[in-house]
Amino acid sequence: MGAIRLENVKKTFGNIDVIPGVDLEINDGEFVVFVGPSGCGKSTLLRLIAGLEDVTAGKILINDVDMVNESPAKRGLSMVFQSYALYPHMTVYNNIAFGLKMAGEPKAVIDEKVRNAAGILNLTDYLERRPGALSGGQRQRVAIGRAIVRNPAAFLFDEPLSNLDASLRVNMRLEITGLHQELKTTMIYVTHDQVEAMTMADKIVVLQAGRVEQVGKPMDLYAKPANKFVAGFIGSPKMNFIEGDYARARNCACVGVRPEHLLLSTEQGEIAATVKIAEHLGAETYLHVNADNIGPMTVRATGEVPLSGNDRVWLTPDPERIHRFDASGNAISN
Amino acid sequence: MGAIRLENVKKTFGNIDVIPGVDLEINDGEFVVFVGPSGCGKSTLLRLIAGLEDVTAGKILINDVDMVNESPAKRGLSMVFQSYALYPHMTVYNNIAFGLKMAGEPKAVIDEKVRNAAGILNLTDYLERRPGALSGGQRQRVAIGRAIVRNPAAFLFDEPLSNLDASLRVNMRLEITGLHQELKTTMIYVTHDQVEAMTMADKIVVLQAGRVEQVGKPMDLYAKPANKFVAGFIGSPKMNFIEGDYARARNCACVGVRPEHLLLSTEQGEIAATVKIAEHLGAETYLHVNADNIGPMTVRATGEVPLSGNDRVWLTPDPERIHRFDASGNAISN
Amino acid sequence: ETKLTIATVNNGDMIRMQKLTDDFTKKNPDISLEWVTLEENTLRQRVTTDIATNSGQYDIMTIGTYEAPIWAKKGWLAPLENLGADYDVDDIMPSIRSALSNDDKLYAAPFYAESSMMMYRKDLFEKAGIEINGRLTWDQTLDIAKKLNDPANGVYGICLRGKAGWGENMALISTMGNAYGARWFDEEWKPEFNGQEWKDALSMYVDILGKYGPPGATSNGFNENLSLFNAGKCGMWIDATVAASFVTNPKDSKVADKVGFTEAPCAVTCTGANWLWAWNLAIPASSKNTEAAEKFIAWATSKSYLELVASKDGWANVPPGTRMSLYQNEKYLDAAPFAIKTLAAIDSADPINSTLKPKPYVGVQFAAIPEFQGIGTVVGQQFSAALAGQVTVDQALANAQESTDRTMQKAGYY
Amino acid sequence: MSTRASTLAGRVMSAPSIIALFLWMIVPLGMTIYFSFLRYNLLSPGMEEWIGFVNYKFFLTDHAFFASLANTLILVGSVLVMTVIGGILLGLMLDQPIFGRGILRILVISPFFIMPTVNALVWKNLLMNPVSGFFAWISTSLGLQPIDWFTHAPLTAIIIMVAWQWLPFATLILLTALQSLDRDQKEAAQMDGAGPVSIFFYITLPHLSRAITVVILIETIFLLSVFAEIFVTTGGGPGLSTTNIAFLVYTQALLQYDVGGASAGGIVAVILANIVAIFLVRLIGKNLDA
Amino acid sequence: MDSKFKTPFGQFAYSVFAWIVGLTVFFPILWMVLTSFKSELDAVNMPPLFFDFNWTLENYSGILEQSNYFKFAMNSIILSFGSTFLGLIFAVTCAWAMAFNPTKRTKDTLLWMLSTKMMPPVGVLVPIYLVFRDWGLLDTRFGLIMVLFLMNLPIMVWMLYTYFKEIPKDILEAARMDGATLPKEIIFVLLPMALPGIASTMLLNIILAWNEAFWTLNLTTSDAAPLTAFIASYSSPEGLFWAKLSAASTLAVAPILIVGWFSQKQLVRGLTFGAVK
């Protein structure tokens, strides 16, 4: 059970407003992802919720109780750190059991819970090892195990996968998603990886400079970004932004087209361009092109496309999927 | 000018055969990428070429001269290290100039070359800074600048991008590709990121346990992997391998189908499956499914597919793009 | 049970005493002894700090003839009035007794006493054809040193104290100064290093030791010279009379049977040409165990203690110089060939009249004023610098004069 | 972790040490300052009187003061130079594979465990004695005149002893620093064509600068008050040639029992030490993120 | 390239060279120990006798008979360990605060602490002595422990501070999330993690306290006197004394030397003062 509500939460370090004021509602059992560029305050916000930092102003309600003056342990939340923050001198077992020991649970209960968590996370064989003798993915799991056993109202994850290599990341991503489906506990997850955000979240919170830019389901953010910032931030490769005459012709300050929404042709189309670099990935091809009168653009084509540098191509944006923004960057609804 | 040939190069550490014997031909101006799982000997091979390790046996010919007994500096190669290995106490200028100073070049020449390299790499404004005051991407560029100025016969890169974050990685990848197009110098590039390998290489060398598994153009490796190992290693998400009856019916021990070569249908198809997790990325959707009688498989579908957990789907492999492997894992040509 | 904490210096006689205390504790079962044995300089600094701050950590202190009169006058020491009937205070050498008394009360009991004399190598003298007739002068000594000096064979003409310190080189140089008619202070307490007497004395010292002494003389004190002499490296050695028993002890000395003894040399006078020193046991006024302490002192400085030592280690090893009766003891005179010379030296040293010209201070080789330690040390350093050749004799004397003058002035003497 | 609770905990937990040290500093310092204005001889208790700056005047106009100041600086400076250079060389030496490196390292760091007093006694008597010391034997065997250390090179002798004592400390710190040098950096320099000497001067030495700073700081703190070695061997002489400030203050305090003068000297020493400290802090501020 | 010595011979020759250097550095100690087994006359013999002399234990037996070595040694142990443990308690808390809850003044405080060590001890002997006398601390182990503790506290704080700085804050925060109270956080998480650093801090302080010769000599008489006082009674007795002195010296340094040898790995590992990043 963990519904979390932030009411006008503010945080300043010295005289820098890191979080100028955030309101946010997180429902019980939801998987919420905070994304945003580096330094935008994702970690700070998470740490405010955890109680590792004091808020400068505002309320943090967990299950409708204001927890602003409670110590981290009392808030009933668990946190998984980017660096895992495992206790290097304890075995996996003790790492997982530590929180329970601190809570003064009886030995038998601890043992049961630890073994249970280890079972869920496939760690049973490693309980007697120290973190130093584990692989990156296993360490990650121990960190999660430590969070699980305490039966928290919510899990807080601060970029838990960013230290893992690409393929492991994919696996752990799936594991965490699976875990969420199994436990149905509220999870707040910080990342700056869009793939993670898109694939894991029930709800994405896009932050910029300590401000919430947009909150919504991943597909909503992808399909209907509220502004240029969100549009550029969600989706990879990045959305192409076209300004100037092309935009003016469409009654806006800027037109946005995702690389995957550009129809590619070697014969004709709306925008003529020259290929600079073609990246052939087998299943798809990224073309980095220089569009006449517009400048650099990226095109994403499915499958193998037999193009290379200096070829001429024509691009046609899918008119259904064009995004238009006004001068201050806000989306203009179609 | 840098053609490199390895003839039966061996390396043992103590009594471990790390490289049991490698033959390899690298042409002048080629961009060669070494890939392979961690610990397979990629770095070792590169360091043997650089002269940072002595070979146990074999010849390393650079422009047809055996360099096995030459010191690293004499081989006329430049190396970019994974950790960048910048000199922390020297300015960017001096970092780049160091090799030239050691070679005793006159001041004026050094200055010209350094400024030239800095120009190419957009570092001109940072020449007086120390590495500590640079961002990851800038450091990376300094490391490359240091390599460029020496006008090497070939560049050696050891996972130069693995310390950078995802988006910077994409940029730097393009920069290095651009650099190669501009300089046309031989480059040997170690990575374990398939995207890098696929997009950058003229020729990929797939290593496993110190042995060359396959050498070829990226698309050849993608389309015609010589064995199961290469098939599984190249391409992301990983190729699905199907054994058992399904394979036997096709006269082989194992059938391989890439996730992107599975036709998805909610009504009918060759293989029936249940969706476990659906990852919606906007431009594409990854479905992790459990195929009846076969087990877990991954499907990659273009665009947004409105499926989620527990939905039933049917998959049909593209018959043109099926890979068959014999019992020892070698590809059987269609 | 009473515990006595006793601070002693780490010389042979004191250490022997520690080993013999069973005799005392058997007789006084209610008294236990706690020894604090320290090297001389450290000891002095420890006990002085203790007594001056009235800290009362020691019940018995080993102090020199320098401290005794100063401390007695300040009332820091408990008078020794109950030494017992058989103690025989009158047997103590008069010169020593007067040095340890104030207003006719004895404040410290001498454990052993010494003067200075010359030890020489009879065999080398013989080889060089030198004979000693009567008391030598420093000029003659210089000649002899020159003749004996043979560094190639590891023999140096003369060994003297060169290590800086008021109890080290200054003890010797003061007696040389006395012999040349110099004094530390005139009647107005003004230092007199600018006089010709000191110049003569110091020049002789630098000359004889610098030219015919062993290398490293500037760091040689009593111990170092003893080692050198025992190893057969010195032709002559002018130092404490107690050394006599060591250099004649075949266990430690390579030249035990070749040593001759004679008085320390004179120059213009023989007055003050040999020093007077005694290590004494005293009770600080702050001690709470005065009675037990006095008992112990009575035991340690008694005639029977001498007999105890004699019975254990032989007569040659008894602490010398304190009791006249010892020098009438045939057994001692037999065992200690140097006894007569020692007695003569001690007898002739008078702390009150030790300079040719009158002086305001008590002490042969020191001035019993609180400032002397510091002055002696600084001057000693200057003189050892002169010996090392770092400064000239004139310079050293001028420096000594200046710094002594400053100190006396600061201390308010004038 | 900057919650109010933890900030408060931080204050509370650092307070005992700070207060203890503050008292340890301020009580004696206060008393010393007070004494320094008195005519106060320990041997004349009860005769203390206020004399203003006379003690300072005497201390500062004493030519012994300047001599000892110079000696202090020479001693500290030379020992620093010797230990840092020696430490780097030994560190480089021990950083290579050597048969029995563990034992060798034990041997090299042993002097650090030796009491200064014992150190001085051993060097003075067993090694540097010009007649029967070990060095004298070496000189004579080589047909040379034995060096009369404490007469002709007393300060050098002290410096050697002290440097010997502190060499292991420098070696240890520099060795750890050497071992932390990124292998890639050395290899990059190799690729750049730098030889061993260039690598040392361009890569290794700059890498060590931080460690060198630490060595200098810690050693200076201890070297400013070198005492036992002088007390045991030369007693500050001959002349003033081995009197440093600490020893000069000692002669005032425990030979002349001039507490007033010694206190003034102590205060002067504190001021000088703090000047050195400011100097060091500058050095560190640049090099050390303490 | 890990090894500069491609041939075994090169490495051997280098090892020989290194051993010569190492033995030279060690020589004074070796010589002291050798001399302690000689008779006095052998000790001053010219040329020096290396191994072919009459080995004797008489110096040691003489010393053990003459003074209560074990009492001195026991005091040394009590003083050095006592002050180190006391110091550790203060220094750990202080360093924890400075490393994990730094304020603007933390750096200045640290440097100030170090600067308290720059006061020449002789300069403040008399005040301290008087205070000790008045509080009845003279010649008490407690008093000495306090002095040694205060003397070394700045160094301890600094060393620990540098180790603590290297411990990721995350881990302490994780412990906090796990519900550990401050003392538990320090005892169960911080201390075990900083163990190598703590071990070497302790060692360094034991060494410094063991070898401290000024205060231990001046503030003790007998009850609390450690080995530094013991050695002061042998530094120059009359007569030939080198062998005896060597024996006494050997006895005085042996315990700490042995402790040092056995724990040198810890010392080597931890003695960085933050010089290694």
Ligand SMILES: Nc1ncnc2c1ncn2[C@@H]1O[C@H](COP(=O)(O)OP(=O)(O)OP(=O)(O)O)[C@@H](O)[C@H]1O
């Ligand atoms: N203790 C602190 N004192 C001062 N400023 C801080 C502190 N902690 C964070 N900040 C500042 O607050 C801002 C937000 O930091 P935060 O760590 O929350 O960013 P983030 O979104 O997590 O970034 P990243 O993706 O790099 O982890 C940054 O500008 C940072 O410099």
Ligand SMILES: Nc1ncnc2c1ncn2[C@@H]1O[C@H](COP(=O)(O)OP(=O)(O)OP(=O)(O)O)[C@@H](O)[C@H]1O
């Ligand atoms: N100096 C060495 N001594 C002993 N074994 C070594 C040494 N260097 C490398 N190895 C071993 O050689 C093998 C190959 O190592 P190498 O570093 O070349 O792998 P890699 O392919 O670069 O791996 P990664 O992707 O993790 O960088 C590994 O098993 C490694 O443990």
Ligand SMILES: [Mg+2]
């Ligand atoms: Mg963050």
Ligand SMILES: [Mg+2]
């Ligand atoms: Mg590698």
